[in-house]
Amino acid sequence: MEDFDVFTDEIKFTKPLYKNILHKYAYDIPATPNGPNYQSSRKLLAEESLASGDDAGCAFYLSEAMSATLRTMAVYRDEQQKLAQDKLRKITSFIKPVKDLIDANPISKTEEKLLLDFFSNDTDDITDILNTFEINEEPPLHRRYLNFGSVNNVDNFQKILSEIPKEWTVIQLTAPYNPNENLKPLEEYRTEINSIYLSLFTNDYLEDCGLPPITVNIPANVHKEGEDPLFKELYSLLGENYKTIDNAQFLNNKRLVQNYWNKREDIDLRMKSVINVMDKEWLGGWGSLLTGKLVDKDLKQKVIQLVDNTITDWGFIKLTKKQKFLLCNLIESCPTLSSQQIKSCIRRILTEHGNTEDIRKVLKCCENCTKEFKFTNELCLKCLSKCFESIHNFTLVDGIKAFSATANLVKDGDELSALKKAKRHPVILIVDELLDTFPWETLPILNHHPVSRMENIHFLYYLYKIHEKQIVDGHFVAKCDVGRYVINPGNLLHFAFDLEPLEEPRPHGEADAIIRGVLVQVVERSHRGDSHS
Template sequence: MEDYDVFTNEIEYTKPAYKNILNKYVKDIPNTPSGPNYESGRKLMGVECLADGQEKECAFYFSESASSTLRTLAVYRDEQLSHSDNKLSKITTYIKPIKNIIEANPISQEEEHLLEFLSDDTEEVREILEKYEIDDNMPFYKKYMRFGPENNVENFLKILNELPKEWTIIQLTAPYNPNENLKPFVDYRTEIKSIFITLLTNDYLDQDTGPITIEVPANVTKGEEKPLFEELYSILDENYKTIDNAQFLNNKRLVQNYWNRREDIDLRMKSVINVMYKEWLGGWSSLLTGKLIDSSIRDRVVKLVDTAIDDWGFFKLTKKQKILLYNLLEHSSVLSSQQIKSCLRRILTEHGNTDDIKQFLNTSDCDTCNSEYRFLNELCLKCLSKCFEKIHNFSLVDGIKAFSQVAAKIRDGDEWEDLKKAKRYPVLLIVDEMLDTFPWETLPIINQHPVSRIENIHFLYTLYKVHEERIVNGYFNAKADVGRYIINPEKNLERMELRMSSFVKYWCPTWSGHIGEPPPPADFLACLAHADIFLYCGHGDGCHFARGAGAGVEGVTSHAAVLLAGCGSVRLSRPPGRAPPAAAHHHLHVASCPVVIGMLWEVTDLEVDKAVSALLALSVPSTAPLPWRRVGKANWSKGVLDLNVEQKEPPPAERDLLQATGRARGATSFVMIASSLVARGLPVRLPDE
């Protein structure tokens, strides 16, 4: 064959079928972008849309920015499982697109010689290949998990409308930070100046007005106070060191010092939660609550607020402002007057119609404002107040007063007592990976509500579709017939083993599992695959025991409610560099587990045992002679339970697993333990019997 100089362009290439095929797969192969880069780009797109008033587009791009790398993991697992079940799947996936290309680009007479190398039995080969042509009717939820043309605003809104109407879905997004490309994670993780709260579904949203997004600035520190993010990570570092060094305590003075440090850490975490609620989120925390089960109460709130709007002549309030007002004033009884007034000021000024503001804004008389602003919160209060007065024909002070009077009616009126005690449907929080460390569930406004976290809308939709037949009224109807447990597999938590083994034998005598021994990988996966409830009590999350058995945890399909009682069992762990975080619940959700409950950081076994046993005792039906709360536990650490105690009224059971999780936090007196306990996944309800 003649040699050619590859650096010349003198050769004229023809366009045979194989070249078209190559171009097809170079250009159209399913996209699996770099997770962190993809997330950064989606966040920037979301902010651009928000600046242009495109609320739905903003919500879509923010939804794409959440835990994108996990989507790649799910797609990869799905493809690997399909290939393992069908050895020809890798070949057959190519047949149809190649056939389409060849039919669309017939070979010319001049190129027929290219096919001379084929056998004379070409027709026979074609008939054989047609037998293996695959059915490419992939479910839509799998297509939406991929990075393809299905990921668009229209489909995003369709998904939100298809999900159970009982759910309130909220996304918390950290803004893009260019230092993510320049600094180590431990440095830029504290550089968060604000967060975006997106209401994807809400009691007061409809298809025409939702979703909506607001930006909440970080709290302002005073004096030598640490910024909130710095203080949180400082507490967690101190908590880790304190617990890690506990094994070296060998005298009374060191033990006393240990408990003093634990108390100090607890007080600091309590302060963080207080600052989150009162100073950072303030009235915006009202956006994190669930829908009222009694819809008539919601209708009364709308009527009361609308009456005030009509009476005062707020004719130019936007739909977004009204939705924010409904949510805020509904919670007047649990928010302070200062929280309400501060939030009212922002709603009335920073979330109005931008065109109306531009019509009356005059920045020439202001030293701080610029006419090139993009968001109304970039303008000073003085300019915003002047614009408000010109738009509504009364002062901002009067506007705040009008709705403060509504808040007072709800807070003080006897006719609103039912609102204060009203039950709510579940809240599902999509939390940005940069914000995941915060104990959102322990905020006073939602700590008694059923709350769960989920990685992104893609996984929420996937879990919903996989388990759709068992979801009724917004809850996955779980069973409690088959329970499996793994307790102290590393054989170095003796007292925990005695406590938890005595509990499960008392409360769940039909359950089976491994105590004081590591399970073989196949047994671990069998427990996960067959159980209705799976309990792990040991170090970490226990998923490492599945290694060596095929694809590990992801190799099974599970319907189990999983409870992982180890340190940091549902914590996002970040490897070095700009690699995305990973966690046990990621793999368990890929394996279709509807819910995973675990710990956000390091914990101590006794307090966790109290919380976990309380959670199971509240939610799992039992034939035990006494309610768990009434059982004497003076010698529990020795595995001894006292049933000869005074009979008292038993606490009511709680079959709503998310609600039971909230109540179980009260079983420990340590804030660090209680706030560490979180649920990730779908709302789950267990049977009464």
């Protein structure tokens, strides 16, 4: 125990020892692991992968860190259903791993003869009986991937992403690992997030740039001086909202009712303020990574051409594929972003997402920086600027000006003016439990997007394979005459009506189609004049 300091009671792990312990902890897991522990280990492995430049591995480990407890419950429920359908399944589930072990380690003819002589003459009968319990079919990948095991690997993860509809943009937002999760109650450590991992599993420009799924670490919980941190404000707002709703049952006069609606309006205004801070101060230009794929592919090619022209004209000879990818997304979304958001994001892309080894070679550290950095965002702006100048042979200011001019062409020009309200394919958000309270779908950059949420990539792939035949152009297709009612959160609908009751329960996946069907009937009835509001 040479790493143990008897005077401080602390263990100082060297990097190799730390990695060995982490890998042993991460891989020696039971069939149904403890959810929080599994998530923590996967987040740590993701950070190691990102630091070593393994973007595919980082995205995979982060995908494994989503809703592990819920996934365990789904695996358990699936197994219980199988046992209910097949009473002998428990026997076969014990026999199969033993058979796999025997098949993987074949014995010689001599050893086989000795074994057969040792056993009774009834071995053939016993073998025939055991064969009746054999599981002949291997479950499809979408069922196996839901489990915890060797099938969950980077190759299968990428295979899944290649199979889901090309129209989908799948994005995951993950809170970093925080050791205080093991020491503090949820109410305290859930507000300690200062950055998030934004992973793009599928995106319009990934294939064009020749990239696997990528992850970027972006600032979070950003707020102006004197204001409450964003997480604290949101949870305070939600607490007041629940309290207001609970007290609504005691309203018994006009004054109390008016006070109730005044409080509701105040909560609405505060929520709008939270969304505004998320958009302006927190995400800024990084919001461009949340956008869906353009239906009009010509617009996408024009954006790529503009970025390529800027790279060529200015001689960005050492710009990485990841940097080009991030710039394409940013330039495409610049009509909905402010100039300050665009410039700030360009600066971070050019300085923090370049080749790490190139930066180490030219880095001349100031007193606050070190060459032993894990991520480039640990370095100060002064050091990063000098590194950029040494690598590209012109200043960071000139680099920002170059791409800002390209952004202005898109933002103010006529050729790509259609980008602001261009039709887009669906966005599917996978959001960490510590982040899922935020109203991501209401961000201005997603105003013209069809957006939905999913617990993790495992459930998304599972449901897609079940309903694959009913998904056309990235949308679930269902009959429009199966609805009962419509939720009207925006007070946009003014017609009340009755629909025919359902003959039988419908699958949850038809929810969007139900709402579409109801809206069609609203319009038809309003035109006929038989609505009653």
